[in-house]
Amino acid sequence: MKRIAKLFLIGCLMTGTFLISGCEEGSYSFEHSSSVEVSTDSGVNYSTSYSETRSANGLLNYKLNDVNLLDGKTEIYLSITNNGDKDTTLNAITISFKATDSKGNVISDGISTFDKLSIQLPKDKEVYESFTIEDPNYKKFDNDFNINCEFNDVVLNPPLE
DSSP, X not given: OHHHHHHHHXXXXXXXXXXXXXXXXXXXXXXXXXXXXXXXXXXXXXXXXXXXXXXXXXXXXXXXXXXXXXXXXXXXXXXXXXXXXXXXXXXXXXXXXXXXXXTSOXXXXXXXXXXXXXXXXXXXXXXXXXXXEEOTTOOOOOSOEEEEEEEEEEEEESOOO
């Protein structure tokens, strides 16, 4: 009887380990650069160019749709496509950026960690999201600019392979 109990206990531990390992989170980092042409016709500096990049492992595509440099905040509009083999959830991401004018002068930069997210990323679907980085020192910028964005510590659950 002790042998059966031991086998049962080992089986339970192996099953528990298997189930828990399916809940791990994966973290990924990569950098994205793009030039942004700005349209100020509406009085707001909406970008008009679209730029896409793929994560180093090829599992996520990021498209920088719009960046708005406004008083007190920078709005980053992003679409994310999951190229992995299953649905996943974006739980956290750290976004840093540096915006420069046409002469290369830094006009704005910042970093923010967005955690406690619950953004569903279905397989082979493009999902649109916006992220706002707030800083009272940010000033509205109404001319063309270049932007370099870095997306780090991207936490997905379950991780993509």
